[in-house]
Amino acid sequence: MKDLIDDNTTDMAMEETLISPRFYTTNYKELDKIDVSRVRSEWDPLVEEMRSDPNKTHFKKTSDWDDFDFENLEPGLRKEFIDFLVSSLTSEFSGCVLYKEMKRQGTNEDVCELFSLMARDEARHAGFINDALREANIAVNLGFLTRKKKYTYFSPKFIYYATYLSEKIGYARYITIYRHLEKNPDSRFHPIFKWFEKWCNDEFRHGEAFALLMRTDPKLTSGINVYWIKFFLVAVYATMYVRDHARPEFHKAIGVDIDWYDDKVLRMTTEISRQVFPIEIDHDNPKWLIGLKRVKRDMLFYAKAKQTKGFIAFLKRIYGASRLGISFVRLYLIPAKKNKVPTTSRLQPSY
Amino acid sequence: MRILIKKKEIAPCTVEISNTFESLHAHVRFNNGAIIYPGDEVLVHGRPIKAPYGKIVKEDREATILRATALERVWTKIIGKLEFMEICEFSFTEEVSL
Numbered sequence: 271m272k273d274l275i276d277d278n279t280t281d282m283a284m285e286e287t288l289i290s291p292r293f294y295t296t297n298y299k300e301l302d303k304i305d306v307s308r309v310r311s312e313w314d315p316l317v318e319e320m321r322s323d324p325n326k327t328h329f330k331k332t333s334d335w336d337d338f339d340f341e342n343l344e345p346g347l348r349k350e351f352i353d354f355l356v357s358s359l360t361s362e363f364s365g366c367v368l369y370k371e372m373k374r375q376g377t378n379e380d381v382c383e384l385f386s387l388m389a390r391d392e393a394r395h396a397g398f399i400n401d402a403l404r405e406a407n408i409a410v411n412l413g414f415l416t417r418k419k420k421y422t423y424f425s426p427k428f429i430y431y432a433t434y435l436s437e438k439i440g441y442a443r444y445i446t447i448y449r450h451l452e453k454n455p456d457s458r459f460h461p462i463f464k465w466f467e468k469w470c471n472d473e474f475r476h477g478e479a480f481a482l483l484m485r486t487d488p489k490l491t492s493g494i495n496v497y498w499i500k501f502f503l504v505a506v507y508a509t510m511y512v513r514d515h516a517r518p519e520f521h522k523a524i525g526v527d528i529d530w531y532d533d534k535v536l537r538m539t540t541e542i543s544r545q546v547f548p549i550e551i552d553h554d555n556p557k558w559l560i561g562l563k564r565v566k567r568d569m570l571f572y573a574k575a576k577q578t579k580g581f582i583a584f585l586k587r588i589y590g591a592s593r594l595g596i597s598f599v600r601l602y603l604i605p606a607k608k609n610k611v612p613t614t615s616r617l618q619p620s621y
Numbered sequence: 622m623r624i625l626i627k628k629k630e631i632a633p634c635t636v637e638i639s640n641t642f643e644s645l646h647a648h649v650r651f652n653n654g655a656i657i658y659p660g661d662e663v664l665v666h667g668r669p670i671k672a673p674y675g676k677i678v679k680e681d682r683e684a685t686i687l688r689a690t691a692l693e694r695v696w697t698k699i700i701g702k703l704e705f706m707e708i709c710e711f712s713f714t715e716e717v718s719l
Contacts, residue, residue, distance in 0.1 A: 295657050329643075359645070366646050375656065389646075396645035404674065412638055412647045412672065418687075423659030423697045 284409040287356055291364040295421045296429060298375040306380045309482045312616045313380065316478055320387040328468045329398045335461045340406040343459070350520040351460065352406060359399040359410065365433070366392035384479055391472045402462050427490055431502040434480035434546070435539070437473045439510060442538040444470035445621045450526055457525035474619040481546040481615045491548055491611070499547050504602050507536050507551060508565045515566055538621060545615040549606040561601035568594040628688040630655065636665060637679045640672040649684065660689030660697035 306313045340348060366389045373385035400410055424432075448466040451458045458464070484490045491499065514521070514528050521528045533553070540550045552558060572590035575583055632655040638647045649665060657663065665684045672678040689697065 293663075295659050295661075298656075363645065363647075367648065370646070370648055374650070390644075393639070393644040393646040397639075397642050400640070400645045401642055409674070410640075410645070412640070412670075418662050418664040420662050421657050421659060421697075422700075425698075 284404075284407045286409050286411045287403075288411045289356065289360045289363060291360055291367055293419050293421045294368050294371070294429075295423050296372065296426050298372070300426050301372060301376050301381055302378045304378055304381050304483065304486055306482070306486055309485050309615075312614055313482055316475065316482065316616065317380075317384060317387070320384075320391075320475055320479075323390075325391070325394075325468055325472055328465070329394050331401070334464050338405065338460055344519065346519040347459075347523050350517045351523075352403070352408065353517070354520060355399055355403050355406075355462075356408075356410075359396050359403065361436075362392045362396040362399065365389075366396060368429075368433075381483075388476050388479070391476070395469065395472070398465070399462075402460075427495065427498070428502075430480050430484050430490065431499060432506070434477055434484065435502060435506045435543070437477035437480065438542050439506065439535065439539050440473040441470045441477060441619065442535045442542070442621070444473065445619070446531060446535050446538070447524060447526070449621070450531075451524065454525050457523065459523050463524075471619050474617075477542070478616060484546050485615055491546060496548055500549055500602065500606055503543075503547070503549075503551055503606075504598070507539075508562060508598070508601060510536070511562045512566045512569045516570075542617065544609050544611070545617055546611060548609055548611055550609050552605065552607045555604055557604050558601075561597070561604060564597045565594070565601055568597045625690055625692070627690055630686045630688065632684050632686055633681065634665065634684045635679060635681050636670055637677065638670055638672040639677040640674050641677060642675070651684070651686075652681075655686060657686065658689065658694060660693040662687040662689075 343351065369385040369389040369392065373382045373389060376382050376385070403410065444466040447463060448470070451463050489495065511532050514532055518528070521531065536551070537553050540553065544550060568590065572587070572594050575586040575590045578586075633652045635650045635652060636648070637650075639645060649663070651657075663684055663686055665682050667682055670678060670680055670682075
């Protein structure tokens, strides 16, 4: 939803974009029972590093932040780039709300401190992106707070799997773009990319923390949970593949081939995830890419069907949803590779 | 917890919105220790709270908590498994085309 508002700090009419973060609850009692003593020797240094706040001074606009005019962007690229900024901001924001809530409801000191440190980072990232949006004359509307909102439930283990992958993929995406633009500075069309290198170290550390949380209880990465892990891997990887391929202008502008980029990001994530997951996606199996393409095709078909109304469209939707479901199951059934998890998991961002 | 009829509660709360360069965040805290369970709905009373850029706004308000029924609670727990993709973020919104 967009409309024009008068932002009283600048006296300039700004386009307003409404962000809709999600609200979650989880089993806080289960979080309280987490015992980090199994991983204490890795936990303490990580929390200490986060406490020392290595990125405290990073998110400042320095002279590196060159002038930038959003109006000069091609309309297609402008749309995709703003989608990128708004979506990144919403995700940082939702992460902040979730982590803060976990901190507030819990009583376990180790866990509360961790979530409070992560909430700090996410709010800081959101503030930085917000500023970039303001340069484009876009103000973020936080009016959702006074609207009725429903709380969705996730069990702690699903939060671990999903946010672990989300943080590590976030790292892999940012560092891949950063390294690419280091070699091709002419394609760096916006200054925000210069901040990605240190920024993504925060994502990396958050991922490390979730890896340790998963390792506090061996049950989380064995037995039936291995099937859940595979489910999350397949769903998260496939979603990223589909969304990236739907943003051609953005990738063209930074000069990356989407197929190359996604392959690199997903392989990097897989390599990192060996620290904790007992299985990994077999990227070299030719069926994997064929399966991803099939999911992409069906997702587009389904999305199109959803946009139209009427009986025929209804049938198309059902057909599309079933086809998408089958394609997803086929992707899921491609055998995963087994992985022997190391006894300690701590990694340093070295890509 | 009721099986079919929702229960309404009024709870005092503090809303904090920070719209600054250093931090963009918004939180609602219930001052009577009320806990939100799966499927509950929350409505903060009053006009929308706006924080102009560069400001942190804190306001005490009241909120209605509409408690989910036992059935809804179970349902939310099941459905939650399917909605997990929302917490995964890959730099773009879920729209498959813009």
